[in-house]
Amino acid sequence: MSHSKHNESHHTKDGIIDFTAGFLGGVALVYVGQPLDTVKVKMQTFPTLYGNMIHCFKHTFVTDGIARGLYAGTVPALVANVGENSVLFLGYGFCQKFMQKVTGADDIKNLTTLDNASAGFLAAFFSSLVLCPTELIKCKLQAMYEVEKQEAALNRAFKRVGPFSLTAQILRDEGIFGLFRGLTPTIMREMPGYFFFFGGYEGARELLTKPGQSKEDIGVAKTMVAGSCGGRQ
Template sequence: MSAATQQAPPLAVSPNAGLIKLAKDIFAGTCGGISVTLVGHPFDTLKVRLQTQPVDKPIYSGVVDCARKTIQWEGVGGLYKGVTSPLMGQMFFRASLFGAFGASKRWLGTNADGTTRPLERIDFYKAGAMTGFVAAFTEGPIDFYKSQLQVQIIRSKQDPTYKPPYTSVLECVRQTIRSSGIRGPFQGLSPTLLRNTPANAVYLGNFEVLKQAVAAQYNCKTTELSAATITACAGLGGITYWLAIFPVDCIKSAMQTDNINPALRKYKDIPTTVRLLWAEGGVRRFFKGFTPCLIRAAPANGVMLLTVDKVTQFLNKE
């Protein structure tokens, strides 16, 4: 059995069946999102702080120093700074991510006459790209609020007179809406779209293709793969996600942690941000925070996609 014919996406035989499939995708994705947040958020905090600290007067000398000072200044809870935003937003973000991924695969595997066809390998990458574009509109605001809270400690260490403007995610929401209206939460949306579309094509595409390759090697179904195998495929997919687009993530972090008042922003658009970051350190400036990101990639993404895979299998049991 070839990898291309290993799995055929199911055809929704009725509107209700389609809604049930979407609901299952959303529920499984939400469970996966909660798991990746609990496992990966501390590494994300370190990444964002290393990406956004001043280059001329850095607060942290590296990932270990960042972790040490975070715990020293804020306790273990400092590693989970801003975690409320991704936890609260998981249902919306994962609904868009895995709902779109499932729907994209079903759409790509359905012919014009309503019959189904096996997905080819390229289809998984297409589905991942469509998914990344759609999910950016929910992930962007979540990342924006999270990042705004994560960098307050940097500004307080730079300026002893600085008073953190947000005591919670809800306070950040109120102030950004008051300052910029409905567009406030979408600060940094353009680099989020630029990051998510190719990154999710690589991430989700590689995950599906790796599963199929391993299943073909052992002459079994992908649903019969062990948890360790699925976790490994997901971890490798997560690593390729960040290898593909990390410099764009640095641009996104700079724009999302900028002033919420449009008139006071330093990073007004992608070209301006690229020029200013390049001036700070050339190519290396676009890889700040790369170490904690890679450390996080395999376990966090492995846990997430394993959770999604197993919950989906459980929900689809007859």
């Protein structure tokens, strides 16, 4: 096998690993964080309806339960987060290789924290293209479920809309560009955000690495600590 074909095969394998890692991470993120995301969206949409986060959480749980309440909009949330994280980590791997060429580093492992942060910054552009339409549907559904309750309390008819019918409605009324409403602010939020996320993550991994040890050898617990440091950014 030629050197170029070997590199191509290696890059493909790395891409599959990055994509799979992002996919699994996106699934875990939704099932852990969806209740708090629901609370966030409801408080942003109806700022005068709930006193605080605890009130909103308890009210949602008591009145709507877990599946229809705290986990409302899980299907589009799964699509959004799985799609975003899969593309993000796939793009991150390729953007690291791009930064390696730009900086002249002999190996991706030798990229600086700033180089990795820049790779995350670039990767976030591509993940934003996936996130924008799916997050739009998710947030609309979460808000619509709350409106449904208010309409029901006033004895008005309200037709429940699912993620697929809502997507079809937007496409019918606004076309494909309707799904990308808010793309510019999404990119402006995601790219700087992931610059600091990956910068914090890689920087923490480096700090947690013992002398003579590789960042890949720090173990699961320290990797999770590094991830939490990145998430705080």
